[in-house]
Amino acid sequence: MPNKRSGGGLSPTQQAARFLGVSVLSGAVLAGIALPAVGALGLAAKGSVESFDELPANLKTPPLSQRTTILDADGGRIATVYSRDRTVVPLKDISPYMQKAIVAIEDSRFYQHGAVDLKGVLRALNKNAQSGGVAEGASTLTQQYVKNVFVEEAGDDPTKVAQATQQTLGRKIRELKYAIQVEEELGKKKILENYLNITFFGQQAYGVEAAAQRYFSKSAKELNLQESALLAGIVQSPTRYNPVNDEAEATKRRNVVLQRMAEVGDITQAEAEAAKKTPLGLKVSRPANGCITAVKDAGFFCKYVEKVFLSDPVFGKSREERAKLWNQGGLTIRTTLDPQAQEAVQDSLRGHVNQSDEVAAAATLVEPGTGKIVAMGQSKPLGYGKNETEYNYSVDAAMGGSNFGFPTGSTFKPFVAAAALEQGRPPTQQYSSPYEMQYPSPVAACDGKQWVNDPNKPEKLTNENESEVGPYRMKEAMAKSVNTYFVQLLADIGLCPVVNLTDKLHIRQGNGDKVPQTPSSLSLGSIGLSPLTMASAYAAFASRGMYCTPVAIESIAQRIGNERRSLQVPKSTCSRAMSERTADSINTLLRGVVDSGTGRQAGLSDRESAGKTGTTDERKNAWFAGYTPNMSGAVWVGSATQQVEMKNITIGGVYHPLVYGGEVPGPIWKDAMAGALAGKDAPSFNLVDIPDDTDRDRDDKEDRDGGGNGNGNGNRGNDGDNGDDGGDEGFLGGLIGGGTFPTPSLPENFIQGQGNGGGNGGRRG
Numbered sequence: 194m195p196n197k198r199s200g201g202g203l204s205p206t207q208q209a210a211r212f213l214g215v216s217v218l219s220g221a222v223l224a225g226i227a228l229p230a231v232g233a234l235g236l237a238a239k240g241s242v243e244s245f246d247e248l249p250a251n252l253k254t255p256p257l258s259q260r261t262t263i264l265d266a267d268g269g270r271i272a273t274v275y276s277r278d279r280t281v282v283p284l285k286d287i288s289p290y291m292q293k294a295i296v297a298i299e300d301s302r303f304y305q306h307g308a309v310d311l312k313g314v315l316r317a318l319n320k321n322a323q324s325g326g327v328a329e330g331a332s333t334l335t336q337q338y339v340k341n342v343f344v345e346e347a348g349d350d351p352t353k354v355a356q357a358t359q360q361t362l363g364r365k366i367r368e369l370k371y372a373i374q375v376e377e378e379l380g381k382k383k384i385l386e387n388y389l390n391i392t393f394f395g396q397q398a399y400g401v402e403a404a405a406q407r408y409f410s411k412s413a414k415e416l417n418l419q420e421s422a423l424l425a426g427i428v429q430s431p432t433r434y435n436p437v438n439d440e441a442e443a444t445k446r447r448n449v450v451l452q453r454m455a456e457v458g459d460i461t462q463a464e465a466e467a468a469k470k471t472p473l474g475l476k477v478s479r480p481a482n483g484c485i486t487a488v489k490d491a492g493f494f495c496k497y498v499e500k501v502f503l504s505d506p507v508f509g510k511s512r513e514e515r516a517k518l519w520n521q522g523g524l525t526i527r528t529t530l531d532p533q534a535q536e537a538v539q540d541s542l543r544g545h546v547n548q549s550d551e552v553a554a555a556a557t558l559v560e561p562g563t564g565k566i567v568a569m570g571q572s573k574p575l576g577y578g579k580n581e582t583e584y585n586y587s588v589d590a591a592m593g594g595s596n597f598g599f600p601t602g603s604t605f606k607p608f609v610a611a612a613a614l615e616q617g618r619p620p621t622q623q624y625s626s627p628y629e630m631q632y633p634s635p636v637a638a639c640d641g642k643q644w645v646n647d648p649n650k651p652e653k654l655t656n657e658n659e660s661e662v663g664p665y666r667m668k669e670a671m672a673k674s675v676n677t678y679f680v681q682l683l684a685d686i687g688l689c690p691v692v693n694l695t696d697k698l699h700i701r702q703g704n705g706d707k708v709p710q711t712p713s714s715l716s717l718g719s720i721g722l723s724p725l726t727m728a729s730a731y732a733a734f735a736s737r738g739m740y741c742t743p744v745a746i747e748s749i750a751q752r753i754g755n756e757r758r759s760l761q762v763p764k765s766t767c768s769r770a771m772s773e774r775t776a777d778s779i780n781t782l783l784r785g786v787v788d789s790g791t792g793r794q795a796g797l798s799d800r801e802s803a804g805k806t807g808t809t810d811e812r813k814n815a816w817f818a819g820y821t822p823n824m825s826g827a828v829w830v831g832s833a834t835q836q837v838e839m840k841n842i843t844i845g846g847v848y849h850p851l852v853y854g855g856e857v858p859g860p861i862w863k864d865a866m867a868g869a870l871a872g873k874d875a876p877s878f879n880l881v882d883i884p885d886d887t888d889r890d891r892d893d894k895e896d897r898d899g900g901g902n903g904n905g906n907g908n909r910g911n912d913g914d915n916g917d918d919g920g921d922e923g924f925l926g927g928l929i930g931g932g933t934f935p936t937p938s939l940p941e942n943f944i945q946g947q948g949n950g951g952g953n954g955g956r957r958g
Contacts, residue, residue: 256753257281257345257391257400259523263487263495265530266567266747272487272495276520278407278480279399283755284386287401288416292385293459294425298450300334301457304381308335308372335372338388342371345391389413394424395431397480408436410476418460419468422450436473444473485575490539492575493585493593494530494566498745500592502526505763523752524760528745529565534558534824537868538568545845545861546572546830548580552837552844554858555586556865557724558826561732564741564765566725567824568869586833587724589703598703598721599829602807602854603674603791604818605718607734607779608698610667612690613682614775620782620883624681626663626670629655633684638710639692654680654717668883671782672790674806676717683716691715697770698730698740718807724827727818732825734783734803737879738776741767773879779803780878787819795819795859797867800875804862806854812839817858819866822876826866828858 258277265271284292296303302310310333332340375384394404404424405413416424426446427434436443448469455465484495502508502519509515538556546554555571573582588594614620631653634646646652656662656676663670663678670678683691688710695708695715702708703721713719725743733740742765749760783803787796791806795817804819814831830852831839839852849856 256521256523258521259752261519261522261524261526263498264525264527265489265491265532265535266528266565267532268527269532270488271491271528271530272484273481274483274495274499275522277399277522278397278403278482279390279522280402280406281390281400281523281752281755282402282413284382284389287386287389287413288421290418290421291389291401291413291416291424294418294421294450294454295389295428296334296385297454297457297459298425299337299428301453303334303385306333308376309333309369332368333372334388335376335384336368338384338391339368339371339375341388341391341393343368392428393431394427395435396437396477397482406478407480408475408477410478418464419447419451419471420474422454422468423447423473426450436475437477440473440475447473487575489532489535490570490574491530491535493571493587494528494535494569494745496575496585496593497566497569497588498526498528500588501745501763504591507761507763525750525752527747527749529560529567529747530569530745531567531869533871534568534865534869535570537871538570538865540868541861541864542570542572544864545857547845548573550844552830552832552839552842553582553586554828554830554861555724556826556828556861557587557728558824558865558869559725559728559732559743561735561820561823561825562739562741562767564729564732564743564767566743566745568826568865569725582833584833586829589701589705589723589726591705594723595703595721595833598723598726599814599816599831599835600720600809601718601722601727601816601818602809602814603676603718604727604805604807604816604827604854606671606674606679606716607783607805608694608700608730609679609683609691609716610671610782611734611771611775611779612694613667613686614778615694615771616686616690618682618686620667620778620881622682623664623666624670624678624685626656626661626665626675626678626681628659628662628677629653630677630680632680632712636684636712637687637689639689642710644688644711652713654713668782668785668885671805672785674786674791679716680712683712688712688715694770695730697768698733699742700726700730718809724829727816727827728825731804731818731820731827733770734776734779735820735822735825736776737773738769738771739767740770741765774881777879777881778883781880781883783819784878784880791853792817792819792855792859794855795863797821797863797870799867800870801878802866803878804859806859808852808854812852813837815839815852815854815856815858817854817862819862821866821870822878823874824866824870826862826869828862828865830858830861 257279258275259279259281260273260275262273263271300310302312306312379387390400390402392401393399394401394407396404396407398404398407401413401424404427405411405416405420408424409416409420423436423443423446426443426449427436429446433439434443434446451460451465451468454460455462460468484492484499486492487495499519503512503515505515509518538558542554542556546552550572553571553573556568557566557570558568559566569585569587571586573580575581575583577583583593584595585593586595586599589598590596613622631651632646634651635643636645638644654676657674661673661675661677663675665673665675665678667678667682669675692708692710692715700708700722703723708714708720711719729743730740744763744765746762749762750757751760780803783805784801786792786806787802787804792804795804795806796802800821802819802821804817807816807818808814809831813835814829816827816829818825818827820826830844831837839849839857842849842852844852844857
């Protein structure tokens with residue numbers, strides 16, 4: 194609007210606006226334009242009437258909130274989320290019938306008058322005076338649009354919405370001034386377009402495009418005469434004229450609109466009568482809003498994307514700013530989710546764990562070298578009913594996961610081995626590794642501190658079964674998951690090297706805390722971590738020592754009106770966590786785990802793989818974390834409440850006397866990885882030469898191991914690992930005691946000798 198003239202007086206436009214505003218204000222005071230009789234709703238000076246001249250000159254129009262669409266890496270839709278279901282469309286994409294219907298019923302003189310319809314004011318004055326209340330309103334389409342702008346700006350804040358719709362002279366005056374400005378700046382066609390995109394049509398549909406899809410499952414451009422009349426009629430009272438809830442009332446209102454269109458000459462009377470006789474023809478599409486509607490069971494990944502958006506400063510300095518941007522919507526978020534990998538993960542979970550089982554399973558896959566999360570799923574789906582959950586077991590508490598994560602057991606041991614190799618210890622490092630021992634004490638910690646075992650009540654640990662008696666070197670100790678070996682290794686190098694490595698691998702407990710400096714947490718995995726944390730850390734082994742922070746978002750485009758812009762997104766940060774030599778050595782060691790150790794049932798047949806099993810105290814958690822050179826994944830099985838001991842338990846329809854990391858999580862990992870990598874390249878590891886233990890004199894150990902009889906008895910220790918070492922060790926011990934060590938992968942379901950480990954006749958994995 195023009196400013197004051199140089200002489201200090203008002204411009205002609207401002208003079209006219211002021212005159213019109215004062216005139217309308219006077220009429221409102223005398224007659225109650227579009228309001229009940231004066232005073233009925235407290236419409237007096239107490240309505241915060243502002244001076245017409247003191248109101249800001251420009252109406253600030255907020256971007257209309259719209260749908261946000263979340264896509265997978267291939268561009269397929271995962272889910273649609275929104276605070277308001279709206280898709281903004283230009284006027285050319287709105288049926289001419291719809292344009293005429295809304296004008297006819299809401300403001301038939303829209304194209305003849307300015308911001309205020311003086312004839313409409315007089316007509317309303319007359320009818321309201323006759324009725325003693327409000328028989329007819331006088332707000333123009335432009336004024337209604339202005340009011341909707343204020344409502345839109347209020348968002349979901351009930352106080353602000355009440356202020357935007359309160360029946361006061363102050364609000365009417367404010368709407369009037371801005372209506373004058375809008376008429377001058379936008380013109381009739383743009384005002385009509387904006388009005389049709391902003392107004393509420395009921396059934397969670399904002400704007401005519403969403404309304405057309407909701408009620409008729411078609412676009413606004415395709416609306417016919419009677420459909421347009423129905424939608425135009427809803428606007429006055431979306432609840433009263435809701436055709437889904439009251440078809441008869443909606444039909445009456447539709448016919449009123451059709452008659453009004455005939456009266457103003459938009460259609461003939463014959464056309465109106467014919468349209469009145471037609472049924473409503475509803476084809477309702479229910480709202481599909483939120484991550485709970487995600488395809489391919491990707492609801493938890495969808496929620497993770499939302500959590501990233503609301504927590505990452507790249508999307509706004511404060512959480513309030515980020516939430517405002519998220520609720521505004523209009524975003525197209527392309528993510529890292531690989532549909533093939535996601536489907537493989539969910540198929541594997543469903544194939545091994547039932548939704549109704551008393552334990553759950555969660556799995557996450559990431560891409561080494563990029564940090565991209567390519568799959569995330571679990572056996573209990575997103576929801577609030579029986580055998581559903583709102584918790585994402587794959588992530589930390591801050592991102593919607595469990596409060597503390599889940600103890601990892603022996604899957605933590607590779608970090609100890611890597612820290613030792615980084616300190617210069619050779620992969621042939623040997624320790625006595627007795628079946629049972631006290632934790633070595635004291636052990637050097639960071640900042641010159643020490644961990645000391647209480648001499649009055651010393652902490653002890655055992656191996657999984659009594660046949661596990663050293664001496665062992667690192668390769669065999671890793672394959673068998675020998676607890677006492679890794680505790681001795683930790684005592685040798687100290688706690689700080691492991692702490693430093695876990696920091697480089699961004700390993701944090703599920704509640705966000707650092708890993709405590711104790712031997713049980715740093716060697717036997719007694720603290721809780723998430724599958725995403727483990728998959729990302731193991732990915733550093735696959736990428737030869739480079740750790741990359743996990744990312745879920747590739748790109749975001751935002752639509753504002755008819756314009757689109759790209760938003761900045763979080764990027765993965767990659768840094769060296771260990772030397773290539775160390776990573777290659779760990780890859781060689783962990784390949785032995787799936788070739789001939791506790792993880793044989795997880796080994797892939799068509800490509801190189803490596804990994805580690807883990808089972809925690811009282812068998813409340815079982816893990817398998819593993820990788821190929823181009824994919825890393827972690828699988829957890831257990832009770833979210835940590836109340837279920839997985840003994841004599843049926844999981845996925847299969848009975849298990851004792852659950853091991855290689856027996857339940859291992860096959861889940863195998864099937865998920867096989868499906869995710871099908872048709873993809875199969876690169877090789879850079880392996881190093883680590884001598885087997887068979888070149889040592891083991892005569893003395895033969896007697897302790899029971900020679901070639903392989904009598905692993907499956908006894909459990911209480912060390913926080915407990916689950917990688919049942920009858921396998923009896924079998925392997927027999928072979929090693931007899932002077933031979935198996936080098937090829939064993940076939941699935943191999944029946945092992947006389948070992949009775951794990952109470953399962955020696956069969957386990």
